[in-house]
Amino acid sequence: MDNAKVSELEKIANGIRRDIVTQVYSANSGHPGGSLSIADVLTYLYFEKMNVMVDDPKWEDRDRFVLSKGHASPAIYATLAAKGFFPKEELVKFRNIESFLQGHPDMKHTPGVDMSTGSLGLGISAACGMALGGKTQKKDFRVYAVLGDGEIAEGQVWEAAMFAAHYKLDNLCAFIDNNGLQIDGEITKVMNSTPIDEKFKAFGWNVQMIDGHDFNAIEAAVNAAEAFKGAPSVIIMKTTKGKGVSFMEGKASWHGAAPNKEQYEQAMNDLAMAD
Amino acid sequence: MADKIATREAYGAALAEFGAKYDNLVVLDADLAGATKTGVFAKAFPERFFDCGIAEGDMVTVAAGLSTTGLIPFASSFAMFLAGRAFEQIRNSVGYPHLNVKLGATHGGITVGEDGATHQCLEDFALMRTIPGMTVICPCDAVETRAAVEAAIKYNGPVYLRFGRAATPVLFDKETYEFTWGKGVVMADGDDAAIIACGTMVDIALSARELLKADGINARVINMHTIKPIDKELVLKAAAETGAIVTAEEHNILGGLGEAVAGVVAEANPVPVLRVGTEDTFGRSGKVPPLMEMYGLTAENIAAKVKKAISLKK
Numbered sequence: 001m002d003n004a005k006v007s008e009l010e011k012i013a014n015g016i017r018r019d020i021v022t023q024v025y026s027a028n029s030g031h032p033g034g035s036l037s038i039a040d041v042l043t044y045l046y047f048e049k050m051n052v053m054v055d056d057p058k059w060e061d062r063d064r065f066v067l068s069k070g071h072a073s074p075a076i077y078a079t080l081a082a083k084g085f086f087p088k089e090e091l092v093k094f095r096n097i098e099s100f101l102q103g104h105p106d107m108k109h110t111p112g113v114d115m116s117t118g119s120l121g122l123g124i125s126a127a128c129g130m131a132l133g134g135k136t137q138k139k140d141f142r143v144y145a146v147l148g149d150g151e152i153a154e155g156q157v158w159e160a161a162m163f164a165a166h167y168k169l170d171n172l173c174a175f176i177d178n179n180g181l182q183i184d185g186e187i188t189k190v191m192n193s194t195p196i197d198e199k200f201k202a203f204g205w206n207v208q209m210i211d212g213h214d215f216n217a218i219e220a221a222v223n224a225a226e227a228f229k230g231a232p233s234v235i236i237m238k239t240t241k242g243k244g245v246s247f248m249e250g251k252a253s254w255h256g257a258a259p260n261k262e263q264y265e266q267a268m269n270d271l272a273m274a275d
Numbered sequence: 276m277a278d279k280i281a282t283r284e285a286y287g288a289a290l291a292e293f294g295a296k297y298d299n300l301v302v303l304d305a306d307l308a309g310a311t312k313t314g315v316f317a318k319a320f321p322e323r324f325f326d327c328g329i330a331e332g333d334m335v336t337v338a339a340g341l342s343t344t345g346l347i348p349f350a351s352s353f354a355m356f357l358a359g360r361a362f363e364q365i366r367n368s369v370g371y372p373h374l375n376v377k378l379g380a381t382h383g384g385i386t387v388g389e390d391g392a393t394h395q396c397l398e399d400f401a402l403m404r405t406i407p408g409m410t411v412i413c414p415c416d417a418v419e420t421r422a423a424v425e426a427a428i429k430y431n432g433p434v435y436l437r438f439g440r441a442a443t444p445v446l447f448d449k450e451t452y453e454f455t456w457g458k459g460v461v462m463a464d465g466d467d468a469a470i471i472a473c474g475t476m477v478d479i480a481l482s483a484r485e486l487l488k489a490d491g492i493n494a495r496v497i498n499m500h501t502i503k504p505i506d507k508e509l510v511l512k513a514a515a516e517t518g519a520i521v522t523a524e525e526h527n528i529l530g531g532l533g534e535a536v537a538g539v540v541a542e543a544n545p546v547p548v549l550r551v552g553t554e555d556t557f558g559r560s561g562k563v564p565p566l567m568e569m570y571g572l573t574a575e576n577i578a579a580k581v582k583k584a585i586s587l588k589k
Contacts, residue, residue: 128340137344137345
C-alpha cells in the first residue's frame with residue numbers, strides 16, 4: 001500500500017487508541033494494554049479488508065471477526081464505532097449498567113459483534129465453526145480471529161487448531177497478539193507458550209510472523225493467508241502491549257487497570273502527538 | 276410385551292430421517308458416533324457430519340459458530356462429557372448468546388451400567404437447568420424421542436436432549452403421538468397421589484401405579500418430558516387434585532426434576548413432594564437391573580414413597 005494509505009490507516013488506528021483509553025477511563029475498569037496492541041490489525045481488517053455492511057450487521061455473506069481474547073473489547077468497540085456500526089457516543093458508557101457495551105463482547109446486543117467471547121480459548125473454536133459453516137454451504141466469506149499469546153495456554157485452542165487443520169479451513173485466518181505479557185507477567189515466565197510458530201506448524205497450519213504494527217506487513221500477510229489453500233493460516237504478530245501510550249507500553253500492570261485523570265491526560269497527549 | 280428400543284437408537288434414526296427433510300441440519304460427534312448413534316446420520320449424510328475427535332469443549336463451541344451461519348447443529352456425546360465436561364462452553368458459547376444449538380446427550384443416568392460412575396451422568400439436568408434460556412428434555416421412549424428431535428429442530432434456541440443407553444419399552448404410538456413443547460403428558464389418571472417422572476422412570480412409574488392399585492391407591496402418572504421450562508400448570512393441577520406428589524428420575528435428587536417440581540409446588544401450593552432418584556451418591560459398575568435396584572430406581576421404591584407422601588398429606 002502507498003504511504004498516503006498507510007498514513008490514513010495510522011490516523012484511524014490512533015483514533016481507535018484514543019477511544020480505547022477513553023472507554024477504560026470512563027468505566028474506571030477494563031483492559032487497555034492488550035486492546036492497544038491490536039488496534040492496528042483491527043483497523044486494517046475493518047477499514048481495508050473485511051466485507052461487512054454497517055447497515056446490515058448480520059448480513060449472511062459478510063466476513064466474520066471473532067475476538068477470542070474478549071477482554072480486548074475496548075478495541076473492537078472503538079473499531080466498530082469508528083466504522084459506523086453504532087454511535088461513538090456509546091463508547092463512554094462502556095461497562096455501564098445501561099449500555100450494551102458489556103465488559104466482554106456480547107453478539108446479541110452489540111451491532112457488528114459476530115461472537116460473544118470473554119472466556120479464553122473459546123473464540124477460536126467458534127471461528128472454526130463459522131469457517132466450516134461457510135465451506136459446508138459453499139459460501140466464500142472469510143473468518144478472522146484474534147487470540148492472545150497468554151490465551152493459547154488454554155487447551156481448547158489446540159483442540160481447535162487440530163480441528164481447523166483436519167477440516168482444511170483455509171477460509172480461516174487467526175492472529176496471535178504476541179505482546180509477550182499476560183496478567184501475571186511475561187508469558188515465558190508464567191507459562192511458556194513459545195515457540196508459538198513451531199506449535200502451529202506442527203498442527204498443520206500455514207504460519208507467518210510479522211510486526212503487528214506495520215500496515216504493509218499486515219496487508220501482505222493477510223493476502224498471503226487468503227491465497228494459501230488447503231490449511232488454516234495463523235499470523236503471529238509481534239506487538240507492544242499498551243502501544244502508543246508511553247507509560248503503558250511493555251507493562252503487564254496495564255493489562256487490566258484504568259488510568260487516573262492525570263494518566264488519562266498524559267495518554268491523550270501521547271496519542272495526539274502521534275497524529 | 277411392548278417393543279424395547281433405546282432412546283439413543285431412536286435419536287440416531289431421527290437425525291437420519293430428519294436430515295432428508297431439513298437440509299440445514301448438521302451433526303457433530305466426539306468420537307462416539309457408534310455409541311451415540313449419530314453414525315446413522317453420518318452414513319446417510321457424510322457431508323453434513325463432522326467428527327470432532329475426543330474434544331467435547333471444542334465441539335460445542337464449533338457448533339455455536341456453525342449455528343451463526345444458519346445451520347442447525349446437533350452436537351453429541353455422552354451426557355457426562357457434554358453437560359459435564361463442556362458445561363462452560365455450553366453456558367458461554369451457546370447459552371449466553373442463545374444460539375440455535377442442539378445438544379444430544381446419550382448415556383444419561385445409571386443405566387450406562389458396566390462402565391461405572393465416571394460415565395454415569397447424574398448431574399446433567401441440574402447443570403443444564405441453571406443456564407438461562409436452555410430447554411431441557413428427557414424423552415421416555417423411542418416415539419417421544421423422534422418427536423422431540425423434530426420439535427427441537429423447529430425451535431430456534433438452545434436445547435439439551437438426554438437419551439438413555441439401555442433398551443426401554445415403547446410406550447407411545449408413532450402414528451398418534453404429538454409432542455407439545457413444554458407440556459407434560461398424563462399417562463394414567465388417578466387422584467390419590469401423582470407420580471411425575473421422566474425418561475426411563477416413566478415406565479417404572481406406570482409399574483408402581485399397578486402395585487399401588489393392589490393396595491387400593493389410585494396414582495396419577497405424569498410424563499414430564501420437558502424438565503425446563505417445566506409444565507407448571509400440570510404440576511399445580513396434580514398438587515391441587517391429588518395433594519401428594521412423588522417424582523422419579525434417573526438423576527441425583529439434587530437439582531433435577533424433583534427439585535424443579537418441588538420448587539413449583541412450594542411457591543404456589545405446598546403439598547408433600549418426595550423424590551426418587553440417586554441420593555447424592557455416585558453410581559458404580561454393574562448390570563442395569565441390579566443397579567436400578569441398588570439405587571432405589573424401582574417401582575417398589577416409588578410405591579413406598581407414594582404411600583409416605585399420602586401419609587404426609589395435610
